[in-house]
Amino acid sequence: MASFFSDLWESVFTPGPTPTLLIATNVTFGALQIVLAVLLYATYSVHFVVLSVLCGGLWGAINWFAQELMVHQEQEEEKERRALAAKPPAVSSEDSETEVEEAATSTASLGKREPPAPKVVVATSLETDVEASQGELKHRLQAEEGSSQGLKSSVSTEDEWERVSENEDGKDK
Structure with missing residues (x-):
């Protein structure tokens, strides 16, 4: 027990x-x-x-x-x-290549390849940004200098809430 x-x-x-x-x-x-x-x-x-x-x-x-x-x-x-x-019988380690050696041999035979270029944003002037991404160029226009918003990227949610509250105040009157 x-x-x-x-x-x-x-x-x-x-x-x-x-x-x-x-x-x-x-x-x-x-x-x-x-x-x-x-x-x-x-x-x-x-x-x-x-x-x-x-x-x-x-x-x-x-x-x-x-x-x-x-x-x-x-x-x-x-x-x-x-x-x-x-499973076949084991072969001596001197006669066979390991996976690491095979991978290194195949990489060396292909030559060195560079990885794809990362996405880069280049500022060319105050009015435009050029976005380079894998050979393609895209132009983005920014807001005019004299506008109240400033740059498009500088607009925050706080500014938008202020505009909404201003519009509501105008409706109440």
């Missing part, structure tokens, strides 16, 4: 369903079903019937899930065995 509890404690920290854990789960759910049956007999309450059905559903779902996990583990182990059996 002491070995069962020590195995149960160790199986909690072991991944996957272990036989000891499944036995403890089934015994616990069986005891819960007995308690619910006794309470049903003592109180004749429909609540214990519902709880018993829920308990039975959960009990079955846990056992089904544990079975599926075991089947999946067996399939994974079989795949690993097949992969090891199909």
